Amino acid sequence: MRLWLAAVGRSRGGPTRDLFDEYVGRLSWPFTLKEVEVKKRLSSDELKRQEAELLLAAVPAGAIVVALDERGKALPSETFAAKIGDWRDRGAGDLAFLIGGADGHGDAVRARADLLLAFGPMTWPHMLVRGMLAEQLYRAQQILAGHPYHRS
Ligand SMILES: C[S@@+](CC[C@H](N)C(=O)[O-])C[C@H]1O[C@@H](n2cnc3c(N)ncnc32)[C@H](O)[C@@H]1O
Incomplete structure (x- = not known):
């Protein structure tokens, strides 16, 4: 299974990028980051x-899509890991995560998403959410491997 992250904004390095790189570097699944940006002054909608x-x-057409959204569903790490294991076992080729920009996601993302995933109801900076997601993916990988990294 290949993992994809499509995210609004370009990382310019620094601590949030280091956090992201640290955990992506520990993943066994192939992982591709696609950064996108609209550089025009437009209405929020x-x-x-x-x-x-x-x-x-930016993500493959047949991918399972998980949109990161504070209005989504908050899951225990074990449940998140079980979902990923289930998608993997059902033969999903591509699992794609989407992180929005300062104004959040458009309707088309919510309509396409197989899951809206929240890291709690608070709003986090989008660059930090990249690192939080990478850590939870690494945690899921270790849970699925029966590794003691995750102690519940
Ligand atoms: C600064 S937030 C956007 C907040 C925006 N005002 C909204 O209403 O969605 C940028 C992106 O970070 C991600 N994000 C921020 N907080 C989150 C949370 N608690 N759970 C999941 N994703 C979050 C989402 O992908 C969001 O689109």
């Missing part, structure tokens, strides 16, 4: 619409 188009175009 139009910006979200164009960003949604770019995010969805």
Whole structure:
């Protein structure tokens, strides 16, 4: 199974990028980051619409899509790991995660997503969410391997 992250914004390095790189470097699944950006001054709705188009175009057509969204469902790490294991065991070739920009996701992303995943109801900076996701993917990998990294 290949993992994809399509995310709004370009990382310029620094601590959030280090956090992300640290955990992506520990993943056994092939992982591809696609950064997208709309560089025009637009209304919030139009910006979200164009960003949604770019995010969805950045991931394979048949992928399972998980959109990171504070209004989504918060899952225990074990449940998140079990979902990934289930998708893997059902033969999913591509699992794609989408992180929105400052205004959040457009409707097309919510409509396409197989899961809206929340890291709690608070709003986190999008660059930090990349690192949080990478850590949870590493944690899921270790849970599925029966490794003691995750102690519940
Ligand atoms: C700064 S937030 C956007 C907040 C925006 N005001 C909204 O209403 O969605 C940028 C992106 O970070 C991610 N994000 C922020 N907080 C999150 C959370 N608690 N759970 C999951 N994703 C989150 C989402 O992908 C969001 O689109």
